[in-house]
Amino acid sequence: MQNRPVYIVGGMRTPFVKSMTNYFEVTTQKLMTDTIEALVRKYALAGQRVGDVALGGVMIGSNWNLARECVLGTSLHPDTPGYNVQRACGTSLETTWQLAMKIAAGQIESAIAGGVDSNSDLPVMASQGMTRKLLELNRQKDFAGRLKTILRFRPSDLAPDFPQVREPRTGLSMGQHCERMVQEWQISRADQDQLAFESHQKGAKAYSEGFYKDLVMEYEGLKADGLLRPDTSIEKLAKLKPAFDFTGKGTLTAGNSTALTDGASCVLLASKEECDRRGWTPLARFIDAESAAVDFVGGEGLLMAPAVAVPRMLKRNNLRLQDFDLYEIHEAFAGQVLCTLKAWQSPDFFNKYGLGEPIGTIDRNKMNVKGGSVALGHPFGATGTRIVATLAKALKERGGGRGLISICTAGGMGVTAIVEA
Numbered sequence: 001m002q003n004r005p006v007y008i009v010g011g012m013r014t015p016f017v018k019s020m021t022n023y024f025e026v027t028t029q030k031l032m033t034d035t036i037e038a039l040v041r042k043y044a045l046a047g048q049r050v051g052d053v054a055l056g057g058v059m060i061g062s063n064w065n066l067a068r069e070c071v072l073g074t075s076l077h078p079d080t081p082g083y084n085v086q087r088a089c090g091t092s093l094e095t096t097w098q099l100a101m102k103i104a105a106g107q108i109e110s111a112i113a114g115g116v117d118s119n120s121d122l123p124v125m126a127s128q129g130m131t132r133k134l135l136e137l138n139r140q141k142d143f144a145g146r147l148k149t150i151l152r153f154r155p156s157d158l159a160p161d162f163p164q165v166r167e168p169r170t171g172l173s174m175g176q177h178c179e180r181m182v183q184e185w186q187i188s189r190a191d192q193d194q195l196a197f198e199s200h201q202k203g204a205k206a207y208s209e210g211f212y213k214d215l216v217m218e219y220e221g222l223k224a225d226g227l228l229r230p231d232t233s234i235e236k237l238a239k240l241k242p243a244f245d246f247t248g249k250g251t252l253t254a255g256n257s258t259a260l261t262d263g264a265s266c267v268l269l270a271s272k273e274e275c276d277r278r279g280w281t282p283l284a285r286f287i288d289a290e291s292a293a294v295d296f297v298g299g300e301g302l303l304m305a306p307a308v309a310v311p312r313m314l315k316r317n318n319l320r321l322q323d324f325d326l327y328e329i330h331e332a333f334a335g336q337v338l339c340t341l342k343a344w345q346s347p348d349f350f351n352k353y354g355l356g357e358p359i360g361t362i363d364r365n366k367m368n369v370k371g372g373s374v375a376l377g378h379p380f381g382a383t384g385t386r387i388v389a390t391l392a393k394a395l396k397e398r399g400g401g402r403g404l405i406s407i408c409t410a411g412g413m414g415v416t417a418i419v420e421a
Contacts, residue, residue, distance in 0.1 A: 011389020016377030051108025057381030061123025093384030114266030203371020305414030325401030
């Protein structure tokens with residue numbers, strides 16, 4: 001086993017759009033396949049074998065062999081393997097991490113990590129009653145048995161079962177859980193709206209400066225993210241009604257929360273030897289990563305795990321929170337970001353998890369400098385590699401530095417990473 005440096009060569013993604021709009025007729029597999037193909041063309045990989053491809057998503061339904069099918073749909077050599085990964089909203093940061101470890105170990109020289117989600121291509125299922133009766137019908141061997149089973153069907157069995165963004169163990173949506181968090185951490189509506197406003201302003205500025213020109217492909221007639229609102233204002237955001245209110249004190253709105261989003265993204269990773277051989281100039285190095293989980297059923301906030309993962313990762317790398325030039329903190333909700341920032345300053349929180357002394361504050365001017373998920377969108381499986389590619393390019397453009405990634409996920413988990421120019 002070796003421990004070689006791993007390089008982020010570059011990335012590609014579709015414009016992110018509100019679900020049930022521009023990509024309504026596009027399948028999840030096609031979104032991901034077309035995105036990989038754009039990366040393949042960008043780096044002249046047609047007909048070439050890549051060491052491995054790891055992809056994933058949350059709402060991928062019957063695409064049980066998504067990664068391999070996507071590979072076979074591109075111009076990559078068909079000898080290129082592929083496998084699926086799923087860690088909710090941290091999925092494509094997880095794929096990046098896993099493949100980086102394979103390259104670091106000397107097992108492969110190059111890899112493509114990515115993720116996709118489309119709520120416009122939901123795996124709508126039959127109800128449990130219908131499913132059981134259909135299975136029973138299929139099991140019957142004679143006409144009498146089949147007829148008996150058919151007579152047991154009821155109109156209520158025809159009701160479809162739509163997937164929901166809800167925690168099975170609590171029955172609450174992610175937004176409802178986040179409402180609990182912002183009340184516990186005393187995060188104001190005004191602070192959430194301010195962060196959302198800044199996210200849109202930064203995203204719009206990045207587009208106007210051409211930052212996303214080589215990271216976002218033209219797709220289905222779109223050249224930019226469909227959820228970005230350059231003209232939004234604090235006043236407009238303040239007028240929106242609470243979206244997840246079940247306490248009478250709701251502060252999360254459609255403006256300071258991510259919308260259901262469709263899109264795909266991917267990044268190309270490689271060893272130094274592979275970069276030299278192919279003449280690639282990498283953007284940054286993938287240094288380390290960490291995952292964590294919290295007991296949200298037992299009372300911790302559902303989206304607080306990154307607040308635990310980051311201190312652990314910093315300690316292992318002998319770094320302080322302030323030793324970073326850029327911070328990419330996934331904005332599932334503006335309130336969730338603010339809870340995380342507050343937790344990093346809390347002695348009680350750090351004592352609870354045995355993390356030592358609080359790690360302090362960050363310079364908010366260095367956070368999500370090219371726009372965050374509230375403004376750009378959040379296709380669950382695609383956010384990780386969207387952030388990896390964005391951060392790597394931003395570090396390259398500034399001529400050096402170190403970046404921190406923090407992503408919260410469903411199930412009370414989090415995935416974090418360190419990237420260096």
